[in-house]
Amino acid sequence: MRCPKTNIALVIISFFALKSVVAQSYSTNKEVDSVYFLNQPKIESLVRNDSLYEATTLLNETITYSKKNNLNAQLADSYFALGKILTKMSNYKNAETYYLKALHIYDSLGSNKGKDIAFSGLVSTYLLDKNYTRFDSIYPIAQRQSKSINSELYFKNLDSEVKRYYYAYENQKLYETSKFALEQLDSTDFSKITISGTYEDISSLKNRFRLSYAYHNAIAKIKLPNNKTYGYKELFAIDENDLKVAFDNEDHDDAYRKLGTFNYYKYLYYNQINKNLDSANKYLLKSDTYKYRALIDFENRNAKNGELIYKIINTEQQLNLANELQKQDAKTSKILIWITTLIGIVLLGTLVVFFFYFKARKNVTKINRELKESNKKLIDIDKNRLEFFSILSHELRTPIYGITGLATLVNQEKDEEKRQSYLDSLISSSSYLSVLIDNILQANKLKFDKKELRQKPNNINNIVQNVIGTVKVAAKDKGIELKTNIETFDDSEQLLIDKVAFSQILINLAYNAIRYTKEGHVCINVKEKKRTSDTLRLRFEIKDTGIGIKEEHRSVVFNAFENRTFLEKNSSGSGLGLYIVKTLLKSHNSDIDFTSQPNVGTTFFFEIDFDIAPTAEDNIKTLSAYKKEMHVLVVDDNKVNLLITKKNLEKIEGYHAEIVTNGREAISMIKNKAYDLILMDINMPDMDGYEASKHIRMFNPKIPILALTALNSSEILMKAQEAGINQIITKPYNFEDFKAIVLNHSNASDLYFNCIAFETM
Structure with missing residues (x-):
């Protein structure tokens, strides 16, 4: 019908x-019925109970109402409260925006207390975001504001500065700042102080500050070389339950980490100083428990923040849709007056509205589905990273345990043949540990920066033989034959090569082949593919008779972490080696590929174009012709490093070494005695190698200064050049390369600022 x-x-x-x-x-x-005034106690209660979504919704309504009715003071308070919530959600960028909005309004209203809390909020946000540049710029302004009104936030900001040096591992500044904070706290009468913030229990506020300062002061003393005893004494004087209360206003994972550190240093005391194994194990167990809680809390907080962000985004979309519907209702009310003449337009408009409404719903559904898929991927990535750190812990402990055990066996063994066998295994374990640590550091560095090659003349045969020497013990331990097939090259021919980066490529591929080969052999082949007057293209192949790789896994072989998914039953490696190889080869304008057959073996191969270095016969003749007694001063605060460097120097004919343990004493000795060469450690207490070198250059601009450091970056090279250091030697180094660079400076009295990065394996 x-x-x-x-x-x-x-x-x-x-x-x-x-x-x-x-x-x-x-x-x-x-x-009429709903006037949105800021309910501060309710907001604080919602935040304490982690009801951040409800608190954010309430604040958004308050902000809208305040803007509409020009309630500027309430608007500033709402912005500040929203900044605190976003900081708690680790959304530091948006938190900074709302704090600055609040600060602008407080300033226009002339509210000193408002400016005080806004500055303090910015200080906390920059601290948690590890944005120390902005922290250092805003901190003195915040302290001047707090001091001008005698606010308790002066001590909260001071606590933030203490944590800033704690997080940045600046132990000397941590000690000085925490000591100053304790002195300031003791000289302040809290009964006369102005309270700017909101607290559940004001009476215990001063004690909470004191415990936080004392905890960080004790940690700083323990880390500093001359205050360990006092540091442990003060650490044991702190009651753990009181410390829990002091950290109660911090995020749980941060509080748990600090409590874990608190118990870990107690473990170190009983393990290294008091030698009480039962107590040491007790505190180690407590430390691990707190660290585990911190990890769980961190995961839960990240998951919860993700859900909150999703709900807030979804709510904003719904509010926007509701606003559109309200606007349409207003239009409809006006059109109702003319409904009899405009019915066709109203119907058309209704159809358009419904069309866009359903289209918007479809888009929202699609976005929600994509967000869920993205969240699932993030959870999987986080799971893979947790698994990686678990594996990494095992990978690090294994060679460390081997090094410790083998060193003991070498010390106890009388049979020279067995001692040599133990020493070979010890070298293998240390080489593997060095490669593993290099891989971890390299993976983190390459993720953010492209590797800049530092090319110097090197012989390809020597580099390959060094690689063979590094991995041969690992192959011998597994009963695997290690072969090389290198085309005959002119020994005098030098190629421009970044020795560290290129050696790391070959070492990772060789170790990878040895790890996945149970029996048979591993072979390194080097072939000449193309030669011009200036360049030489070489092809490198690393073959093994190992387990092989299925074709279906080709897409993930060179991915960090993911490449372990098909090898879990075959190896416990870190999963970084091949990723680093492929990334380093990109810096060489090359790429890597492989052929493989399961249970037969795998061949990885790549080609690189090297520039041929100019011949340097004249330099060699000059060096070989120059001989005299050389007196060298070695400056290092580590006695083991001093011994190693001194022995290596004295192995060079005609070289005599004197040692000194700090920069100030070195300056004094150089003023009173003539030396031909200085070997200077970079990282030393009191006066580091940079400062010592600057002082030496004031009265002796020509003496060669070589820096010994385990650090390796363009920033280090720049600072060394500014300090007047001639050359960098990166530890650990190969003795022959060390000898060559020392001899190169034997007649280098006219050299100055010849800052060339000397990197070896």
Whole structure:
């Protein structure tokens, strides 16, 4: 049965009229019954109970109302409260925005207390974001503001500065700042102080500050070389339960980490100083428990923050949609007056609205589905990273345990043949540990920066033989034959090669082949592919008779972490080696590929174009012709490093070494005695190698200064050049390379600022 068109029109008119009346009634009631004043206690209660979504919704409503009614003071308070919530959610960028909005309004209102809390909020946000540049710029401003009104936030900001040096591992500044904070706290009468923030228990505020300062002061003393005893004494004087209360206002994972550190240093005391194994194990167990809690809490907080962000985004979309519907209702109310003449336009408009409404819903559904998929991927990545750190812990402990055990066996063994066998295994374990640590550091560095090659003349045969020497013990331990097949090259021919980066490529591939080969052999082949007057293209192949790789796994072989998914039953490696190889080869404008057959073996191969270095016969003749007694001063605060460097120097004919343990004493000795060469450690207490070198250059601009450091970056090279250091030797180094660079400076009295990065394996 068909309805008359007039009835349809009447129904539509009635619907819109009723909808308009209801909308107007709802709007009027809302304006009369709901005035959105900031309910600070309720906001604080919601934040304490982690009801951040409800708190954010309430604040958004308050902000909207405050803007509409020009309630600037309430608007500033709402911005500040929203900044605190976003900081708690680790959304530091947006938190900074809202704190700055609040600060601008407080400043326009002349509210000193408002400016005080806004500055303090920015200090906390920059601290948690590890943005120390902005922290250092805003901190003195915040302290001047707090001091001007005698606010307790002066001590909260001071606590943030203490944590800033704690997080940045600046132990000397940590000690000085925490000591200053304790002195300031003791000289302040809290009964006369102005309270700017909000606290559950003001009476215990001073004690909480004191415990936090004392904890960080004790940690700083333990880490500093001359205050360990006092540091442990002060650490044991702190009650753990009181410390828990002091850390109660911090995020749980951060509090648990600090409590874990608190118990870990107690473990170190009983393990290294008091030698009480039962107590040591007790505190180690407590430390691990707190660290585990911190990890769980961190995971839960990240998951919860993800859900909150999703809910907030979804709510904003719903609010926008509701605003659009309200606007449409307002239009409909006006059109109702002319409904009899404009019914066609109203119907058309309604159809358009419904069309976009359903289109918007479809888009929201699609976005929600994509967000869920993205969240699942993030959870999988986090799971893989946790698994990686678990594996990494095992990978590090294994060679460390081997090194410790083998060193003991070497010390106890009388049979020279067995001692040599133990020493070979010890070298293998240390080489593997060095490669593993290099891989970890390299993976983190390459993720953010492209590797800049530092090319110097080197012989390809020597580099390959050094690689063979590094991995041969590992192959011997597994009973695997290690072969090389290198085309004959002119020994005098030098190629421009970044020895460290290129050696790391070959070492990772060789170790990888040995790890996945149970029996048979591993072979390194080097072939000449193309030669011009200036360049030489070489092809490198690393073949093994190992487990092989299935074709279906080709896409993940060179991915960090992922490449372990198909090798879990075959190896416990870190999963970084091949990723680093492929990344380093990109810096050489090359790429890597492989052929493989499961249970037969794998061949990895790549080609690199090297520039041929100019011949240096004249330099060699000059060096070989120059001989005299050389007196060298070695400066290092580590006695083991001093011994190693001194012995290596004395192995060079005609060289005599004197040692000194700090920079100031070195300056004094150089002023009173003539030396031919200085070997200077970079990282030393009191006066580091840079400062010592600057002082030496003031009265002796020509003596060669070589820096010994385990650090390796362009920043180190730049600082060395500014300090007047001639050359960098990166530890650990190969003796022959060390000897060559020392001899190169034997007649280098006219050299100055010849800062060339000397890197070896």
